[in-house]
Amino acid sequence: MLLVALSFGHLMRRFKQPAVFGELIGGIVLGPTVFGLIAPGLYARLFSVSDTASIAREAVIHLGMLFFLFVAGLEVNLTHLSHRRRSVALVSSLGILFPFALGIGSVKFFPHLWHQRETGSFWLLALFIGMAFSISALPVIARILLDLDLIKKDLGQIIISSATINDLIGWTLFVVILSNLNTTDRPERNLFVTVILAVIFIALVFIIRRWVGRKVISLRSKFPKETGRLLGITALLILIAAAVCEAIGIHGFFGAFIIGVAMERIFKRESLAKENISHFATSFFAPIYFVSIGLKANFAVNFDISLVILVLIAACAGKIFGAGIGALFSGFSFKESLAIGFGLNARGAIEMILASIALECNLIDERIFVALVVMAMVTSLLSGPMMNRLLTAMPARKK
Numbered sequence: 001m002l003l004v005a006l007s008f009g010h011l012m013r014r015f016k017q018p019a020v021f022g023e024l025i026g027g028i029v030l031g032p033t034v035f036g037l038i039a040p041g042l043y044a045r046l047f048s049v050s051d052t053a054s055i056a057r058e059a060v061i062h063l064g065m066l067f068f069l070f071v072a073g074l075e076v077n078l079t080h081l082s083h084r085r086r087s088v089a090l091v092s093s094l095g096i097l098f099p100f101a102l103g104i105g106s107v108k109f110f111p112h113l114w115h116q117r118e119t120g121s122f123w124l125l126a127l128f129i130g131m132a133f134s135i136s137a138l139p140v141i142a143r144i145l146l147d148l149d150l151i152k153k154d155l156g157q158i159i160i161s162s163a164t165i166n167d168l169i170g171w172t173l174f175v176v177i178l179s180n181l182n183t184t185d186r187p188e189r190n191l192f193v194t195v196i197l198a199v200i201f202i203a204l205v206f207i208i209r210r211w212v213g214r215k216v217i218s219l220r221s222k223f224p225k226e227t228g229r230l231l232g233i234t235a236l237l238i239l240i241a242a243a244v245c246e247a248i249g250i251h252g253f254f255g256a257f258i259i260g261v262a263m264e265r266i267f268k269r270e271s272l273a274k275e276n277i278s279h280f281a282t283s284f285f286a287p288i289y290f291v292s293i294g295l296k297a298n299f300a301v302n303f304d305i306s307l308v309i310l311v312l313i314a315a316c317a318g319k320i321f322g323a324g325i326g327a328l329f330s331g332f333s334f335k336e337s338l339a340i341g342f343g344l345n346a347r348g349a350i351e352m353i354l355a356s357i358a359l360e361c362n363l364i365d366e367r368i369f370v371a372l373v374v375m376a377m378v379t380s381l382l383s384g385p386m387m388n389r390l391l392t393a394m395p396a397r398k399k
């Protein structure tokens with residue numbers, strides 16, 4: 001899995017595309033779509049679901065998700081939210097509401113495409129699709145803005161700040177949706193109790209951050225070139241946070257993400273430690289995880305062209321027009337507003353992780369999973385080129 005991930009990721013970089021797309025394509029090739037079709041016996045032997053190797057593989061895959069989401073959380077800079085508050089509020093709120101409404105509407109008015117009928121699970125699916133359409137991929141967006149030299153400009157700051165709010169609201173809503181599912185591996189709790197426990201958990205994380213920050217300063221004064229202790233403490237906090245979240249009835253990924261958000265300021269001062277843990281997460285854990293996504297479904301058999309088109313059009317229209325209208329009301333020009341919409345439209349790896357977790361929890365089937373993964377790839381591929389085209393030859397804002 002790692003060999004395939006690194007090979008296809010390197011190939012994708014040669015075409016100036018994110019490595020995660022290559023890792024996903026490698027997983028599709030290694031999975032039931034291609035390898036499972038060509039050599040079903042060998043595929044079943046390699047990826048058996050009944051032996052201890054399968055348990056070990058799943059453990060590594062879930063560790064990969066936790067560490068990748070921690071690194072994603074490090075991209076969330078809460079100080080950005082104070083910059084141009086009115087613009088950020090308009091862009092983020094409309095950039096969430098429009099796609100959220102279209103997501104629920106697409107399930108409500110086209111139930112035959114989703115193979116659903118109106119039951120309790122129907123509305124959970126509708127809420128999930130609305131949330132999936134609303135979220136943005138902050139790490140992908142940050143990389144695109146860096147490549148376009150927009151990260152420190154006014155327009156870039158609006159996009160980053162709005163994506164931060166989108167992600168925080170999206171993850172929180174996803175946790176609420178998962179807490180309503182009848183899963184056997186988590187304790188059953190009242191939704192209100194789960195939300196209260198989640199709020200207490202977040203508060204405790206940010207309180208503990210102060211203690212960790214003081215410890216880091218103390219360590220750096222004694223061992224100025226030593227980063228291993230900080231990385232060890234970080235790994236421990238990630239695992240503890242994930243375990244606590246599972247214990248209170250929510251998915252462990254939320255704990256890893258919140259730890260990343262809380263420790264952003266600490267790692268901002270510790271650039272070497274951030275570089276080390278980011279490289280390890282994105283060079284070992286993340287490639288294995290994204291290859292595993294390609295193993296989860298047969299992308300040929302479960303590719304429903306009608307559903308894929310509906311998901312792609314509704315997701316793009318909701319995010320681009322919602323965020324774009326918010327930007328127009330904030331005083332940006334028409335082209336700048338469209339550029340902001342396309343910037344926030346990138347879903348990338350975050351959408352793939354959400355779809356993967358939802359599939360594991362039986363919230364969605366393999367057809368919906370494939371449609372969401374395709375949407376994540378297409379929106380991310382469109383974002384950079386469309387922003388570049390819209391902003392070409394336009395005078396840059398200097399704020």
